[in-house]
Amino acid sequence: MREQCQLQSRIEHRLEVRRQQRLHRQVAAFSHQDGLITDSGNRQFANFSGNDYLGLAQDASLIKAWQEGLSLYGAGSTASPLVTGFSKAHQFLEDKLCNWLGFDRAILFNSGFSANQAVIFSLLEKGDLLLQDKLNHASLMEAGMLSEATMKRFPHNDVTKLGALLQKAGSPTLTATEGVFSMDGDLSPLADVKAQCEAHGSWLMVDDAHGCGILGEDGRGSSNHAGIKPDILIVTFGKAFGMMGAAVLCSESVHDYLTQFARHYVYSTAMPPAQAHALTQAVEVISTQSWRREKLASLSELFHSSLADASEVIPTVTPIKPVVLGDVERMQIAATSLKASGFWTGAIRPPTVPANSSRLRITLSVNQTESQVKALAETLSQILREVS
Ligand SMILES: Cc1ncc(COP(=O)(O)O)c(C=O)c1O
Incomplete structure (x- = not known):
C-alpha cells in the first residue's frame, strides 16, 4: 500500500514538472x-x-493488396515466427527485400524500435564496444544504454572522432548510425563511416528508417546513395512504405543468429500475413514509381x-x-x-x-x-x- 502511494506521488510530481517545463x-x-x-x-x-513521404498510406494499390492478403491468409499470423506465425507471404516479402536491397537475408520485425533493440541486444555482449552517432534514434540509444556492451557516442557525423574511438577499440565493435537523421533530415557521411569501420575491423549498422524509399537508385536508400553496403541494414515500414513494421537485412549467418537469439523475434507474434502481402506491393510501388x-x-x-x-x-x-x-x-x-x-x-x-x-x-x-x-x-x- 505504502509503495503504491509513493509511486502515485512520484508520477504526479514528474507530470507536474513536465507541464511546468x-x-x-x-x-x-x-x-x-x-x-x-x-x-x-x-x-x-x-x-x-x-x-508518409511517398504518399502510400492511402494508396489504392496498397489498400487492395491488404484486402487481397486478408482474403488469402486471414486476419492474423496466429503465433511467433518460429512456432507457426511465418507464412509464404512473409517469405515473399523477405525475398523481395533481399532482391531489391542486395542482401542475402532479411528478417521481419513488428517495428523499427524492436528491430534496433533486437540487433543490439543479441549481437553484443559484455566487453564489446558499441559506437553511436550522438543524434541516433531513441531506440538505438536506449538499446545501447541497456546493453551489457560499452557504449560510446561520437559527435554528430564526426568521422574523425569516430576514427579516434575505433583506433582505441580492442574488442568486437559495432558502429551504428542513421542513414538520414530523423529530426535533422541530413545524411550520414556513410562512405567515410564505412571506410573507418573497415580500417579498424568494426561492423557497420545503418538504420535507414528515413532514407529507404527516398534516396538511391530506385529508392534503395542512403547506403546505395553513398555507394556502400553496411553489414546490417535496418529498414522500417512506417515511413516511406506508408505502413508499419521493419526488417533487418543481413548475411546468412547474422540471420541465423538473430533467429536463435533475438528475443524480440522469437517471443513476439509475427506480423499478420496480409500486412506482409501489402508490404510486398509497397516494395513494388517504391522501386518502380x-x-x-x-x-x-x-x-x-x-x-x-x-x-x-x-x-x-x-x-x-x-x-x-x-x-x-x-x-x-x-x-x-x-x-x-x-x-x-x-x-x-x-x-x-x-x-x-x-x-x-x-x-x-x-x-x-x-x-x-x-x-x-x-x-x-x-x-x-x-x-x-x-x-x-
Ligand atoms: C531513425 C528511426 N529508427 C527507428 C524508428 C522506429 O521505427 P518504428 O516506428 O517502426 O518503431 C524510428 C521512428 O520514428 C526512427 O525515426
Whole structure:
C-alpha cells in the first residue's frame, strides 16, 4: 500500500514538472485523407508533419493488396515466427527485400524500435564496444544504454572522432548510425563511416528508417546513395512504405543468429500475413514509381527557394525540413500560428532533440500540392518574422 502511494506521488510530481517545463505531450485523434488531416473538432489541416513521404498510406494499390492478403491468409499470423506465425507471404516479402536491397537475408520485425533493440541486444555482449552517432534514434540509444556492451557516442557525423574511438577499440565493435537523421533530415557521411569501420575491423549498422524509399537508385536508400553496403541494414515500414513494421537485412549467418537469439523475434507474434502481402506491393510501388521521388525533389526545391531568406530553415535534400527556433516557447508560438492558418507541422522539443534546439519538423509528402507548399512557405515566412 505504502509503495503504491509513493509511486502515485512520484508520477504526479514528474507530470507536474513536465507541464511546468511546457514539455507535456498529448495524443490527439486524426483522420487522414489526401494529405489533409481532420481533428476531433472537425478542423482540417494540410499535413506537413507525417512520415508518409511517398504518399502510400492511402494508396489504392496498397489498400487492395491488404484486402487481397486478408482474403488469402486471414486476419492474423496466429503465433511467433518460429512456432507457426511465418507464412509464404512473409517469405515473399523477405525475398523481395533481399532482391531489391542486395542482401542475402532479411528478417521481419513488428517495428523499427524492436528491430534496433533486437540487433543490439543479441549481437553484443559484455566487453564489446558499441559506437553511436550522438543524434541516433531513441531506440538505438536506449538499446545501447541497456546493453551489457560499452557504449560510446561520437559527435554528430564526426568521422574523425569516430576514427579516434575505433583506433582505441580492442574488442568486437559495432558502429551504428542513421542513414538520414530523423529530426535533422541530413545524411550520414556513410562512405567515410564505412571506410573507418573497415580500417579498424568494426561492423557497420545503418538504420535507414528515413532514407529507404527516398534516396538511391530506385529508392534503395542512403547506403546505395553513398555507394556502400553496411553489414546490417535496418529498414522500417512506417515511413516511406506508408505502413508499419521493419526488417533487418543481413548475411546468412547474422540471420541465423538473430533467429536463435533475438528475443524480440522469437517471443513476439509475427506480423499478420496480409500486412506482409501489402508490404510486398509497397516494395513494388517504391522501386518502380520513381515519379514519387521526382515529385518530392521538386516540392523540396520549391520549399527552399520560397524560404531562402529564413535562417531558421535548414536546407536538406530529404523530405525532412527542420526549422530550428531554439526556445520551446518560440517554437510553440510558431506551431500554433501555423495551425491557426491550417498547417499542421511537427512541434519537436527536448528530450526528442537536444536542449535549446526546439524546432518545427516540417515534412514533405507526395500527397501535397505545389500550391500547398507555397502557401505554407508564405505563412511560415511571415510567422518567422513575427517570432524573431
Ligand atoms: C531513425 C528511426 N529508427 C527507428 C524508428 C522506429 O521505427 P518504428 O516506428 O517502426 O518503431 C524510428 C521512428 O520514428 C526512427 O525515426
